[in-house]
Amino acid sequence: MTEKLLEIKNLHVIYETDExxxxxxxxxxxxxNKGETLGLVGETGAGKTTTALSIMKxxxxxxxxxxxxxxxxxxxxxxxxxxxxxxxLRGKEISMIFQDPMTSxxxxxxxxxxxxxxxxxxxxxxxxxxxxxxxxxxxxxxGLSPERKTDYPHQFSGGMKQRVVIAMALACEPKLLxxxxxxxxxxxxxxxxxxxxxxxxxxxxxxxxxxxTHDLGVVAKTCDRVAIMYAGEVIEMGTxxxxxxxxxxxxxxxxxxxxxxxxxxxERRLKPIEGLMPDPTKLHRGCPFYARCPERxxxxxxxxxxxxxxxSHMIKCHLYTKTEGQLQEGMQ
Amino acid sequence: xxxYILKRIFMLIPVLLGISLIVFSIMSLTPGDPVRLMVGDxxxxxxxxxxxxxMGLNDPFFVRYFRYVKNALQGDFGESYRSKVxxxxxxFARFPNTVQLAVWGTLFSILISLPIGVISAIKQYxxxxxxxxxxxxxxxxxxSFWLGLMxxxxxxxxxxxxxxxxxxxxxxxxxxxxxxxxxxxxILIRMTRSTMLEVIRQDYIRTARAKGATERIxxxxxxxRNALLPIVTVIGINFGFLIGGAMIAETVFAIPGLGTLLIxxxxxxxxxxxxxxxxxxxxxxxxxxxxxxxVYGYIDPRxxxxxxxx
Amino acid sequence: MARxxxxxxxxxxxxxxxxxxxxxxxxxxxxxxxxxxxxxxxxDFMLDYYKDAISxxxxxxxxxxxxxxxxxxxxxxxxxxxxxxFGTRISLFVGILTVAVALTxxxxxxxxxxxxxxxxxxxLMRIMDVxxxxxxxxxxxxxxxxxxxxxxxxxxxxxISQIPRFARIVRSSILSIKGQExxxxxxxxxxxxxxxxxxxxxxxxxxPIIVQATLTVGxxxxxxxxxxxxxxxxxxxxxxxxxxxSEGKSKxxxxxxxxxxxxxxxxxxxxxxxxxxxxxxxxxxxxxxN
Numbered sequence: 001m002t003e004k005l006l007e008i009k010n011l012h013v014i015y016e017t018d019e020x021x022x023x024x025x026x027x028x029x030x031x032x033n034k035g036e037t038l039g040l041v042g043e044t045g046a047g048k049t050t051t052a053l054s055i056m057k058x059x060x061x062x063x064x065x066x067x068x069x070x071x072x073x074x075x076x077x078x079x080x081x082x083x084x085x086x087x088x089l090r091g092k093e094i095s096m097i098f099q100d101p102m103t104s105x106x107x108x109x110x111x112x113x114x115x116x117x118x119x120x121x122x123x124x125x126x127x128x129x130x131x132x133x134x135x136x137x138x139x140x141x142x143g144l145s146p147e148r149k150t151d152y153p154h155q156f157s158g159g160m161k162q163r164v165v166i167a168m169a170l171a172c173e174p175k176l177l178x179x180x181x182x183x184x185x186x187x188x189x190x191x192x193x194x195x196x197x198x199x200x201x202x203x204x205x206x207x208x209x210x211x212x213t214h215d216l217g218v219v220a221k222t223c224d225r226v227a228i229m230y231a232g233e234v235i236e237m238g239t240x241x242x243x244x245x246x247x248x249x250x251x252x253x254x255x256x257x258x259x260x261x262x263x264x265x266x267e268r269r270l271k272p273i274e275g276l277m278p279d280p281t282k283l284h285r286g287c288p289f290y291a292r293c294p295e296r297x298x299x300x301x302x303x304x305x306x307x308x309x310x311x312s313h314m315i316k317c318h319l320y321t322k323t324e325g326q327l328q329e330g331m332q
Numbered sequence: 333x334x335x336y337i338l339k340r341i342f343m344l345i346p347v348l349l350g351i352s353l354i355v356f357s358i359m360s361l362t363p364g365d366p367v368r369l370m371v372g373d374x375x376x377x378x379x380x381x382x383x384x385x386x387m388g389l390n391d392p393f394f395v396r397y398f399r400y401v402k403n404a405l406q407g408d409f410g411e412s413y414r415s416k417v418x419x420x421x422x423x424f425a426r427f428p429n430t431v432q433l434a435v436w437g438t439l440f441s442i443l444i445s446l447p448i449g450v451i452s453a454i455k456q457y458x459x460x461x462x463x464x465x466x467x468x469x470x471x472x473x474x475x476s477f478w479l480g481l482m483x484x485x486x487x488x489x490x491x492x493x494x495x496x497x498x499x500x501x502x503x504x505x506x507x508x509x510x511x512x513x514x515x516x517x518x519i520l521i522r523m524t525r526s527t528m529l530e531v532i533r534q535d536y537i538r539t540a541r542a543k544g545a546t547e548r549i550x551x552x553x554x555x556x557r558n559a560l561l562p563i564v565t566v567i568g569i570n571f572g573f574l575i576g577g578a579m580i581a582e583t584v585f586a587i588p589g590l591g592t593l594l595i596x597x598x599x600x601x602x603x604x605x606x607x608x609x610x611x612x613x614x615x616x617x618x619x620x621x622x623x624x625x626x627v628y629g630y631i632d633p634r635x636x637x638x639x640x641x642x
Numbered sequence: 643m644a645r646x647x648x649x650x651x652x653x654x655x656x657x658x659x660x661x662x663x664x665x666x667x668x669x670x671x672x673x674x675x676x677x678x679x680x681x682x683x684x685x686d687f688m689l690d691y692y693k694d695a696i697s698x699x700x701x702x703x704x705x706x707x708x709x710x711x712x713x714x715x716x717x718x719x720x721x722x723x724x725x726x727x728f729g730t731r732i733s734l735f736v737g738i739l740t741v742a743v744a745l746t747x748x749x750x751x752x753x754x755x756x757x758x759x760x761x762x763x764x765x766l767m768r769i770m771d772v773x774x775x776x777x778x779x780x781x782x783x784x785x786x787x788x789x790x791x792x793x794x795x796x797x798x799x800x801x802i803s804q805i806p807r808f809a810r811i812v813r814s815s816i817l818s819i820k821g822q823e824x825x826x827x828x829x830x831x832x833x834x835x836x837x838x839x840x841x842x843x844x845x846x847x848x849x850p851i852i853v854q855a856t857l858t859v860g861x862x863x864x865x866x867x868x869x870x871x872x873x874x875x876x877x878x879x880x881x882x883x884x885x886x887x888s889e890g891k892s893k894x895x896x897x898x899x900x901x902x903x904x905x906x907x908x909x910x911x912x913x914x915x916x917x918x919x920x921x922x923x924x925x926x927x928x929x930x931x932n
Contacts (some may be wrong), residue, residue: 091544350772478905
């Protein structure tokens with residue numbers, strides 16, 4: 001029986017900057033179940049990081065504004081949670097790791113102390129010795145020697161730094177881990193190692209994971225379900241099999257897969273998607289992919305497509321959405 | 333760690349030599365013949381030259397310079413032209429007052445500027461922020477001795493709360509320390525503010541928040557610890573300005589220190605005294621910078637670990 | 643090609659000016675300085691130097707501000723307002739001249755060090771570093787101690803004390819420009835070194851230098867007034883603001899106007915320069931503002 005862990009309905013996030021308003025997330029719907037790994041895929045600027053930050057309520061203070069119809073995590077209502085309530089959740093129930101390990105660690109505090117910190121924040125009564133023991137435990141879990149906990153971040157390599165970051169995130173055994181491109185900044189050889197380790201840990205600690213990435217290969221290896229984002233919306237969502245195989249896809253997804261070089265085929269040229277992502281400072285009516293879609297219809301310019309049932313393979317496109325309560329294919 | 337300290341001390345020596353050379357060169361440009369001043373107009377030129385030869389005043393420049401350095405290292409800075417007393421005595425007597433002033437001034441500067449700078453940064457664009465920036469701007473635009481005079485006017489003459497002259501009690505150091513520290517306060521406030529602003533934007537601050545840290549811990553443990561590094565450096569650089577301010581403050585508040593000594597010596601063309609005073613102040617500043625460097629080596633783990641493993 | 647660069651330069655200057663104009667404080671500083679400059683230049687039209695500022699008039703000594711004497715009179719009966727007006731001329735003159743001289747020499751040293759690099763750079767910068775290790779006021783005092791007081795010696799002392807700072811700034815500006823490719827291109831054509839420096843490097847490096855120059859005029863005015871206050875700068879009866887403060891100090895208990903107004907004058911002048919300097923800095927590179 002799959003339990004719903006995270007539910008987001010109609011999330012809007014805007015950034016109020018000096019140069020104008022940026023519409024980062026526009027009506028996003030997302031659900032996650034317990035124990036699964038959901039891949040959040042999209043190009044740079046699609047709004048993936050913003051979505052994750054919204055779940056943590058870590059948007060830049062005066063600049064980021066979010067509102068939603070529903071944003072719940074287990075039994076917690078994140079949408080309405082106070083600052084202190086969120087603070088208690090962060091690091092304990094929901095953790096987040098970021099892209100660049102080189103700058104994510106505080107350079108003047110030892111690695112051991114930084115890991116101990118997250119335990120101290122959330123387990124106030126624990127004795128120092130037991131916290132210290134836990135730090136050792138978690139370091140070993142990520143493949144580092146506990147002897148190194150008195151070292152400083154600059155004494156570690158990039159891959160090892162990321163392991164420390166992961167250790168910090170998982171120390172309190174959170175239910176949900178938000179991983180924002182955790183291996184993008186690492187060497188390819190290290191990437192595989194770190195991903196493997198994350199997978200094992202996830203299973204051991206029963207953590208669900210939201211893995212943000214633009215690398216479809218990583219998604220194929222590690223995710224159970226996939227959500228594809230474009231211009232602040234989820235335009236396709238389903239299981240890994242539904243997304244990677246199958247015949248029905250959002251035209252953007254088709255383009256995404258088509259632009260990956262395939263070693264097994266002989267192709268003369270890669271097929272990029274024409275055009276650029278729409279300007280985030282302008283709200284678009286209709287489907288955001290309209291300008292670049294090779295299969296666009298007239299209705300796509302003015303009307304936003306609805307979303308088909310979330311449980312199954314969801315494709316947010318006029319080619320697939322029901323108009324009369326039925327799934328239709330290919331309208332003239 | 334000792335290697336680091338030794339290295340820093342070694343680097344200090346050429347700087348001190350350089351300073352002494354520059355000061356010596358400048359002083360040797362002084363017109364007038366001290367021997368002539370001593371013996372008066374009645375002596376003949378030959379007699380004057382003979383005395384000059386005896387005293388070694390006709391020797392080539394570098395010979396005189398090295399002789400000076402050699403003597404100085406043994407504590408002999410010559411005799412005052414005016415009082416014929418060894419220069420060292422006078423300097424030694426006045427040195428503590430100036431040092432006291434500098435220490436109080438530095439403490440005052442740090443205790444005022446750091447909190448204001450941090451609060452300004454955290455609450456950017458708030459009233460505190462704008463007020464502190466305006467204050468810093470005004471402070472840096474006024475001569476510190478004028479501030480001293482205004483303080484005396486208000487606190488000593490009108491309100492009669494604090495003494496205006498002398499060094500009898502710690503109260504006597506209050507107004508002079510504020511006067512001496514004033515130029516550095518504005519620099520330090522702005523520096524602290526801009527460093528904190530930069531640090532708060534760093535990724536590791538976001539990580540700390542993502543771990544569930546309270547704002548207080550984010551600011552104090554994560555942000556400030558990192559901001560302290562450049563701030564400590566600035567405090568060291570500021571010390572030169574502070575000493576300058578202290579010397580001027582001494583004249584406003586009639587404190588018998590190196591500043592008043594230097595100025596009166598210059599007015600009376602007492603070259604050995606001037607030379608020694610300038611050297612002493614320059615050495616004091618270099619020494620403080622050395623201490624700051626060493627402190628920095630301790631608080632920056634990147635340097636500490638580099639030297640600890642050897 | 644030359645026309646294109648000329649047009650580009652003009653519009654760049656214009657955009658800097660437009661950014662500067664938006665900054666209210668910076669404009670205020672500019673207006674303030676303009677007023678001071680006008681006062682300094684046209685002082686002779688309103689007042690007579692010897693009659694109003696120098697000659698003593700014991701019958702009117704130590705009068706509080708009021709009719710006839712806007713700022714009051716000093717211990718010698720001289721009108722304080724007139725003295726402050728003429729003091730403006732002196733302070734601005736010394737400040738600007740000092741910076742002009744220091745900038746010229748500093749630029750030559752810094753440009754040579756930055757452009758040629760290697761041993762030349764090393765030696766020159768070492769020397770500058772030693773000079774910088776001595777606080778500028780101390781250095782100025784030493785030079786005055788050696789040469790004696792008076793305007794000319796003061797100018798020499800102040801200029802020398804500021805040369806190292808400009809040398810450093812010019813050098814670092816040049817180093818950052820030198821690395822850019824269009825310089826390599828010019829050298830590849832066989833352009834003479836001096837021409838490269840003058841035509842290509844300096845126009846780009848000029849921004850931070852101007853900012854520093856403006857701010858340094860301010861600090862020079864402060865230092866000069868401090869030196870005059872302790873008797874090592876400009877000598878009485880010349881109406882320099884610092885020496886006016888020194889004269890007024892002994893009597894300030896009952897005649898505070900003697901120390902309030904000259905001090906305010908100094909603050910106004912230096913404040914205007916600081917505002918302009920900060921404004922220029924922000925206008926040149928808006929990214930530096932937080």
